[in-house]
Amino acid sequence: MTSYRDAVRTALQTLLREDPRVFLMGEDVGRYGGPYAVSKGLLEEFGEERIRDTPLCESTFVGAGIGAALGGMRPIVEVMTVNFSLLALDQVVNNAAVMRHMSGGQFEVPIAVRMATGGGKQIAAQHSHSLENWYAHVPGIKVLAPATVQDAHDMLLAAVEDPDPVFVFEHQMLYGTEGPLDTQAKPPSPWKAAIRRPGKDVSLIAYGGSVHKALAAAEELEKEGVSAEVVDLRSLRPLDRDTIIGSVSRTHRAVVIDEAWKTGSLASEVSAILAEEAFYELDAPVARVCTIEVPMPYAKHLEEAAIPQVAQIVAAAKRSVVGG
Amino acid sequence: MTLDISRDDALELLRDMIRIRRLEEKSAELYAKQKIRGFLHLYIGEEAVAVGALHALREDDNIVATYREHGHALIRGIPAGEIMAEMYGKANGCSGGRGGSMHLFSAERRFYGGHAIVGGGLPIAVGLALADKMKGESRVTACFFGDGATDEGEFHESLNLAALWKLPVLFLCENNQYAMGTALDRHVSDSDIANNPPAYGVPADSVNGMDVVAVQRAVHNEAELVRETSEPRFLELKTYRFRAHSMYDAELYRTKEEVEKHKKHDPIEGFQERSLRDGLITQADIEAIEVDAAKEVAEAVDFAEQGDWEPVETITRHTYARDLS
């Protein structure tokens, strides 16, 4: 078994060894070994040129990453967490996302950006955001959310190989989780959702840190005679509409689990897709289980109450299936 | 003090400045006639900076500019027709009609564009220089920006990062005395802009941006130093824009007298008189240049008028490398 963080490091090593254009840039990725210990040991193997500790200037080192990609390199930029990426949003939205389209196809920005996301560690409102939906809203970039150890490895390889800007969100609660890792097998397309557990009565649709909670909820529902299917979105832009619609066309009920705030969330997007394209398959309204719309509180019992938990998922599924 | 340049250089510098001015005058006319829409920022008065600088840089150097970039694009080699067509929004424009006046691009000529976010181009220039350094290519990345950009966080971050990682960036600040409607001394604490960069270890100098020969010489010296040391340098070019910030600007922030005072240092008229006085060029040369410029502009307008509109069906093309649907 391998840990999620080791899977990411393995991918980084493979990329750095095989392609001289690849280099890693970010705060404390070198000497400190990475804020989540993902890049430990890489400085010793690849040196200061290709493992670059940056000053605390998110806008400029993300912008420099975009410039280096324009200049023919394949940079991997680590923005410590999505919370600090807000300073770099201008470079992302006004440069990375538009360069190819606005230049009439002349310029390519093959950059991969990794950042931790999500809450659950009692680090309060400024450090616990889930803002994947802000990035998944923007045409011109792609967004991935690896929930498993295998995806954490495969998706980073795909992100660096892709000619377009790709943003990979690693939920901070996953770094320590363990799972099987096969570095030889040919990985499935990262742009397709996956059925992590088949079921007949209701589709639990989730991504990133919420997938494990959906699986746990499905186990509990099984005991109460409700067969739940778990769909892991994996790709947040583009969304794999066919797999989502396919699943709900079999179960006729959907519960979407998303650690972001409900308003304007990816859960809202999935719900709108189902209302527009699977309307005649729905036997109950689409349910959304999201974080309570409040700045993330520090106290443990408050944070746990705010973030979607297994119990809320089970309740929502039962309301959808049994009704009343 | 006589000009120590050849006749050919004098003709070349004068020609390019006049080409820019006639193109910009025509753009103003076409904007009034609603052929060009959106925002339009004219370069009239600042021609000596683009001409002097681009004549001093090499064809292979990277150029990153701002939304006031028609002059830089034209002298860099993007055909006047493609620039005009782009301002019309036609498919045969240099950015396919997608960018407009503020976003002229040319991959072939390493012209990394017009950038409309003030200061937004600086990190890109730092990144381009980083890529060249890592690939072992000895190329200069010239980054043009206005005095307004020196207020942005990215300006300070970029100077620091370029100095820290010793990146071959030539920061060229076109100080035209105004950040849109705010005069220099009302938006910077130290209006001697060249004082800032040394705080980050970036050597800085200043030059009269109205004197095309001085600009060419200064940019040449700075660029060669950057090329040799692969370390960033900074040059302030003091200049002045004779027209409003953009087409919809009542210029409440400055007086007519101030504009007239600066117009006496018109970079074209000044250089024209000195070249005539030193016998480098003749009145006939000037008329020939004017005729050529008028012809180039007329052909550019025709090229734009003949261009097609991009059909809506291809609107999503180039959003990604391969279409997602």
Next chain:
Amino acid sequence: MTSDEIRAILLKCLTDVAPDIADEEFAEDADLRDELDLDSMDILRWVQGIHKALGVEIPEEDYGKIASFEDAISYVAARV
């Protein structure tokens, strides 16, 4: 390419268009439209299938020469 191979390819292209005839017996010399209840859309998709599989381009005016399955085999055999 033998005529048997051509026959097999043509049959496969036909079953792509009309899956249910796969296990049906049909007279190979009879008019396909009547025999297998094919309309002009089916014929076009069959012709497109043959073009994709064998590169043989069958213009509209030659549709008469492939009215039956047998005719189609000899027509295609002469052009592969």
Next chain:
Amino acid sequence: MAEFVMPSLGADMTAGVLAAWRVAVGDRVSQGDIIAEVETDKGLIEVEVFETGRVERLLVREGEKVPVGTVLAEIDTATVAVSEAVSAPVPASAPGLILSAGSSGVDLDGPVASPAVRRRAHELDVSLRGVQGSGEHGRVTLHDLEGVARSSAAPAIVGGRARISPYARRIALERGIDITELRGTGPAGAIQARDVLSAKSSVPEVGKPASPAERMQRAIAAAMTRANDEIPHYYVEHSIDMGSALAWLRETNASLNVTERLVSGVLVLRAVARALRKHKTLNAIWQDGKSVPSEEVHVGLAVSLRGGGLVAPALRNTDEGSLTDLMARMTDLVSRARSGALRSSEITSATITLTSLGERGVESVTPIIFPPQVAIVGCGATLERPWVVDGQVVPRPVMRVTLGGDHRVSNGHRGARFLSALDRLLQEPEKL
């Protein structure tokens, strides 16, 4: 004589006040001179003239507010060598769509609308044709657009407002179950699938559960019997000379490669869709006791399934896009219909149906309307017929077309005018 017009000084400026003239009649002006001052929201702006010559006439008084583009003065440029003023004529009709905001001098495709509105319309898959905007000069605003999108959403299948889930409503139709007799056990008494599944269907359950084909057959039977009981049909028939259409088709197909080849059915399909643009009453849905015309034309194509059974999925916006595009969409739809891979929205969004049995050699067909539609077009075989052309009797390929209409909504006169419009369209195939 050159015109000096009120210039546009900003993307959102539509008019300006001529604050003051800086020249008088008879003055000489040269390019770049300041000729007037204009008062705008941002303050006074000096305006330059782009021609060189003599001021002939001043047409607008100081203080007057005029729209951008209004002629303010005339300048006699004849006395001076005419400068290379822009004289290129404005393109007569700009093909396709203009991405920049609509400028007055250029012919637009459809009403005036900003790029943002056009992009939103594209996303909502809504056509702006015929939409009356509430903005200035009939400009379509985002608000208008959202209204149009809501009103053209797919209609409910059955009249009356029973609270029933969409899935339950669909399988009730398939099973021929009348939902008004059901009691819902879902939230607030809503009817859900289990209520339908457990109800006794009007058609007796026999032995083993029905196969999908049998279920479909029963659903068609239910729909057809209801159509016959409720809809008073009228029929009108018309013979159309298909000569020019088939000739154009042969000639076009010769130049197309096989993957883009067209069948005559696609010409008839496009002609029906275009004809409906002017006959909206036939392109409508019967809902809550009245006919609701649809803004868009989605022709349902009757496709007979090989194992028996019939389905008429809709080709959305059949009147838009190129013929090769329509052909590709038609081929895809037919093959997906036959392989049972249709999306539910395709089954229920047709605004009229076209059924052609010509391939089977029958001369004409008198079809039954698919509820809740209010009309149906039936085409017979195209056969060589004696036909009078310029007084001569000549053989021509002729097709008999029948229109079935719902007499509560339209009448024979309307049906006849539709068929003659269809005939005219098919005589000019190149325009389809």
